[in-house]
Amino acid sequence: MEKAIQELKKIDADVHVLSGVDALLGWDQETYMPPEGLETRGEQLAMIEGLAHDRLTDPAVPGLLAELGSTDSNPMGDASLSEEHRRYLRCFRRAWARAAKLPGDFVRERARAVSASQAAWIEARATDDFPAFEPHLAKMVDFAKREAACLDPAAKPYDVLLDQYEPGIDQAKLAELFSELKAGLSALLDKIRSRPQVDDSALKRPCPPGKQETFSRRAMALLSFDSGSGRLDLSAHPFTTTIGHGDVRITTRYHERNFASSIMSTVHETGHALYELGLPERWKRSCLGDAVSMAVHESQSRFWENLVGRGLPFWKGQFGALKADIAPVIDDLGLTDFYRALNKVEPSLIRVDADEVTYSLHVILRFELEAALVSGSLSTRDVPGAWNEAMRSLLGVVPPDNASGCLQDIHWSMGSLGYFPSYALGNLYSAQFAQAMRKELGDIDGDFARGEFGRALGWLRLNLHDRGSSLTPTELVLDLTGASLSVRPFLSYLEGKYAGIYGF
């Protein structure tokens, strides 16, 4: 059986090498590719994704899995295998089973369509032209439905899509969590609105990109992002991507009149990168060494961005450096005023710029719309109206145009339906993990105020990063926190934080 495991691992390693190549093609498309290279890039992505699919669905795989006793009902295989091999089999089988059900031609056709759709979306957003993008969106919804039908024709299509980003969660469970979350956030928002608003005008002062970059790079280094194993570049939409072991790249963008946005965005992506860089080297090029889920990934970015990076202890240590790096922009600002401005709560139009209280409401809106798109109860043509109506009802604001409404996010243009809920789940995970971390480590705020992040990162590396995908997200949260995923730690974290800021 050892030989069968080794053969699976060889296939898995090849798939990982190809997926790193795919990541480089994608990274380059967003950062440095000249515009005329787009058509070629679509061909290249389709080729590599097709080859990765072919490799993963090698005709030898079913026989190898059978030899190892792995079946749909017993994915971990023969009981005589080591625990590590059994977890590996579960993990590999999951990836393989999805791929095996998708025809290679479907994968190639979709890769080409995604490349064209992304380009159309960029153009449509720039010109506020939803009708120009709508046919692509319709295609993406269709691909999502076809994918779901291939993967599990008996299940609800949206559940099938959700499962690929967050194994073990479905629409019903999300609806339950999100309903509790919505109620809690709305109540908190009401309390905040009853108090005098914070003044954040100092954060809107012009600040040259070069100065923003200086502090961004300082923050990356402070949080132990190893510049020998990664990069920071510019792109229209910040993201993190892994080219391979020792090569994890993040991007950011600078807004002249919103320096805090780009800094926090860099810290956010640094959080993603620290997770990728902390994945166990012993399992490199193996699905066991991959991140466990999108939501857990997001918990890492949001932990560093929000629970650390928007916290008072962090800025006790770093405010002086920020003032110096971007001088003279906020020379006259005090720490408390800066901290309150950085955490101002106000319903607004753009998800990525939303505060910690309203952010998840943006996500719930997308969850509801994409579930309706996939079930067919919402047509792509009606997205702008439905979007604006939901914004009014959830946040009390209505976008003046589609560019700052339903065209703002890249996800649907990439066909990633089912991805958005991960962002809100990430918030929940981050608070629940942080609670467990504090219980074990004690006064980490003191560390943060001293500019020391090693104990917190060490805890995450040991308990979370180093586990790779050996546990499911459900197992992981239970193991780390002794409880299943819950809305409470996140709401209680927010209540404590904003009670202090808004004085209620």
Next chain:
Amino acid sequence: MEKAIQELKKIDADVHVLSGVDALLGWDQETYMPPEGLETRGEQLAMIEGLAHDRLTDPAVPGLLAELGSTDSNPMGDASLSEEHRRYLRCFRRAWARAAKLPGDFVRERARAVSASQAAWIEARATDDFPAFEPHLAKMVDFAKREAACLDPAAKPYDVLLDQYEPGIDQAKLAELFSELKAGLSALLDKIRSRPQVDDSALKRPCPPGKQETFSRRAMALLSFDSGSGRLDLSAHPFTTTIGHGDVRITTRYHERNFASSIMSTVHETGHALYELGLPERWKRSCLGDAVSMAVHESQSRFWENLVGRGLPFWKGQFGALKADIAPVIDDLGLTDFYRALNKVEPSLIRVDADEVTYSLHVILRFELEAALVSGSLSTRDVPGAWNEAMRSLLGVVPPDNASGCLQDIHWSMGSLGYFPSYALGNLYSAQFAQAMRKELGDIDGDFARGEFGRALGWLRLNLHDRGSSLTPTELVLDLTGASLSVRPFLSYLEGKYAGIYGF
């Protein structure tokens, strides 16, 4: 038969898509890749090169070629095929025949070894440590010999290697051309040495990289490098690479104390890029749309760098812009003094910085050494001694260390033995093509002085770029110039130019 052609073209297109991916992996390794990503990159390059090799050697190919009547002795196939199809078959068969003789494992093993060897060379050059690089060099020589043995065990190994860069040329023919070239250059060098030396100290004044870049980008635009279809980046060693149709990238580097070097280097790479961008779109992703040979490629870079970019007419038009872009560095310099300084002839250590007269002598040295390495008459351990001895005999200078001696070039570290002669052949082609161009276009110097390069580029596009690989280099030079490749046009161009500069 149409169907068989289409099937070959499909395979060919896939190979081209993969080779663009390979180019991106290589480009990224030299420009942006973080150092820890190197091991992964080696795996990725090996994977992609292996897959491209597998695709090109698809088991269906021999049958398709046979169906089309293409054989070793009649590569163009059935006489009833169109001229374009017959030329396509010749071209495809050549690429396929080489690949089919190389085992896939050999290709993958070599890709991995090259990646490690390049990294070792960078380190060895930085620390002037030839012994650390020598085992890699020995491996590269061994790969080259094994490759030659696979491709044609009956032929002289070095001839087999030369053929892949410049079809139709062999060591004996090169020795003959180079012997005439060496004699002509030595005689010219003696004449120059009998005259007072030119003062080029103004070119060594400190000049900030940003200013060098401003003029470099101006020159690229002036020569019609379309920024929507390419990029300029930084790398240790300037190069041009094609990611695909509409995506051709060049790199340069800036020396604070040698601004002319980086500017001319950018113009050189722009010449390569103009060729790639001028290859016929109708044959994209087909071997018929590839550059015809390395030496013809080099003729394009050297035409723009030397025959145009180091010429007095060019600077009559651009000297004012250069002075302004890099002000105040050469505010006090006159056009004639600048032109003479830019063309100073002086034997020196580094090939890429050599003047037009001594440059080819550097190439002849490498030709002689690599031929000896491949034949076995020179051992890799004896390279430094042989290098220094040849430098003394050919150029009268001896490197103080191996970093500025036998470790200066990247080529051998990549296993590219047989490549160097292309540089000197490129000089010969460039002068011979320019002679034909002048005959047809008349006063192109007047164009250049007015900053107009469209007629010259148009001539090259029509007569050379647009032909792709439909002609062999031998056919091409005959078609364009009415003669086979000769040393005379190049020597006569140099004699005319330097008689003016040195006054003999």
